[in-house]
Amino acid sequence: QLAQCPPWAPPDESLFPELPPLLHGHPDLHLRNGILSAAASSDSDGERAFFVADLTHVYRQHLRWRACLPQIQPFYAVKCNPDPYVLRLLAALGAGFDCASNGEISHVLGIGGIHPSRIIFANPCKAVSFVRNAAKMGVDTMTFDNADELYKIARAHPRAQLVVRILTDDTKALCQLGIKFGAPLATVPGLLAKAKELGLTVVGVSFHVGSGCYDPSVYTDAIMRARTAFDMGAEAGYRFSLLDVGGGFEDALFEQAASCLTEAIDTYFPDRSGLKIIAEPGRYYVSKAFSLATNIIARRAPLNESPAALSELPSVMYYINDGVYGAFNCILFDHQIAHPYVLCMGDSFHIPSDEPLHTSSVWGPTCDSIDCVCPTAQLPRALRVGDWLGFDNMGAYTICAASQFNGFQVSKVVYTTGGFGSSEVRSILAKFAADIECAASL
Numbered sequence: 172q173l174a175q176c177p178p179w180a181p182p183d184e185s186l187f188p189e190l191p192p193l194l195h196g197h198p199d200l201h202l203r204n205g206i207l208s209a210a211a212s213s214d215s216d217g218e219r220a221f222f223v224a225d226l227t228h229v230y231r232q233h234l235r236w237r238a239c240l241p242q243i244q245p246f247y248a249v250k251c252n253p254d255p256y257v258l259r260l261l262a263a264l265g266a267g268f269d270c271a272s273n274g275e276i277s278h279v280l281g282i283g284g285i286h287p288s289r290i291i292f293a294n295p296c297k298a299v300s301f302v303r304n305a306a307k308m309g310v311d312t313m314t315f316d317n318a319d320e321l322y323k324i325a326r327a328h329p330r331a332q333l334v335v336r337i338l339t340d341d342t343k344a345l346c347q348l349g350i351k352f353g354a355p356l357a358t359v360p361g362l363l364a365k366a367k368e369l370g371l372t373v374v375g376v377s378f379h380v381g382s383g384c385y386d387p388s389v390y391t392d393a394i395m396r397a398r399t400a401f402d403m404g405a406e407a408g409y410r411f412s413l414l415d416v417g418g419g420f421e422d423a424l425f426e427q428a429a430s431c432l433t434e435a436i437d438t439y440f441p442d443r444s445g446l447k448i449i450a451e452p453g454r455y456y457v458s459k460a461f462s463l464a465t466n467i468i469a470r471r472a473p474l475n476e477s478p479a480a481l482s483e484l485p486s487v488m489y490y491i492n493d494g495v496y497g498a499f500n501c502i503l504f505d506h507q508i509a510h511p512y513v514l515c516m517g518d519s520f521h522i523p524s525d526e527p528l529h530t531s532s533v534w535g536p537t538c539d540s541i542d543c544v545c546p547t548a549q550l551p552r553a554l555r556v557g558d559w560l561g562f563d564n565m566g567a568y569t570i571c572a573a574s575q576f577n578g579f580q581v582s583k584v585v586y587t588t589g590g591f592g593s594s595e596v597r598s599i600l601a602k603f604a605a606d607i608e609c610a611a612s613l
């Protein structure tokens with residue numbers, strides 16, 4: 172039997188260190204030592220879950236990119252997290268954008284100040300109306316991997332600049348994309364011959380090693396295949412000028428991936444005159460930039476019939492106010508494992524290190540039993556309704572695919588800039604906003 176929950180009161184404001192200035196108005200956010208330590212009190216009930224987006228992290232990832240891969244221009248994969256501030260910041264930093272639909276293209280162009288040439292329509296299987304709309308919006312660079320796509324493009328956007336997406340080894344990735352996209356090398360000469368016959372312009376080659384790539388050596392093999400595709404292009408009468416190395420970059424392995432890529436590009440593309448190299452990173456930029464604060468809205472003793480697969484049975488079930496139909500859809504779609512930690516317990520942010528832990532399970536708020544955030548987690552025994560659990564690395568493939576199933580709203584985002592680069596981010600964003608305003612008034 173669980174002890175009865177005390178009524179919850181918002182944590183005492185005097186416990187908080189001085190608030191950092193915020194970009195976006197929520198006076199309820201607290202960052203300590205760059206680590207999220209937050210509580211929400213801006214909604215009337217003081218319990219709604221919320222993301223904290225640290226835009227400085229996005230900025231620092233961009234500096235890291237430029238340091239490690241100076242010859243490759245990132246085209247941020249919008250699908251990963253189309254957050255408007257992330258897009259604005261990356262636009263201001265000179266990135267391009269990988270869009271998969273008309274909606275994403277409109278979203279990016281709607282920011283203002285972004286020329287359509289900074290967009291690659293990187294979806295090899297597009298509705299014909301999408302191709303037509305891309306033409307209207309001035310987006311010319313687009314991928315293909317099959318002959319039907321060439322017929323569609325010949326009809327709807329004959330002056331498109333085409334990029335053939337080839338199949339590469341994606342077996343070393345969390346999310347494999349090769350079962351759906353990518354032309355096997357053996358089919359490329361036929362596709363290029365068809366493109367020629369239809370009078371289309373093919374400008375280069377793209378690939379994707381799979382999202383969440385955990386073995387960067389696959390980039391070497393992919394570049395080798397891209398070289399072969401370039402040679403096939405020459406044989407078909409094209410002179411390719413674009414190499415797109417896709418996404419798949421994992422934060423922890425980024426330097427390794429960058430060195431594999433750099434070495435392979437040096438080996439297989441020693442003469443790079445007239446060659447533009449781009450990439451489509453998504454999670455690399457945003458995964459660690461977003462954390463999620465969730466409120467424990469209920470708890471109960473576990474059911475007797477817990478899954479047999481669990482070696483240690485949870486002794487308490489916590490229900491939080493975001494779940495797999497919301498931000499934690501990444502558990503189902505992106506093969507992620509959520510790791511909760513205590514943000515605030517009772518009125519305290521200081522969880523004593525000797526606080527006894529017990530095996531718990533953490534569940535989302537909907538009425539569906541698939542809505543399990545963590546089948547087992549070690550959490551302090553004293554957690555109560557009203558306490559807060561935090562989750563880091565929540566920026567990639569979370570908000571973008573969250574639903575409102577059962578009437579639960581998608582968690583809001585509060586923005587901050589913290590640590591090294593904070594003032595640069597603020598002035599970059601302010602200048603970008605001023606430039607857009609100025610252009611709009613002309």
Ligand code: PLP
Pocket residue numbers: 248251269293294348379381382383384417418419420451452453454455
């Ligand atoms: N480009 C394309 C065509 C994709 O399909 C994806 C992800 O699915 C990405 C880029 C982004 O990949 P990642 O987030 O692993 O960098």
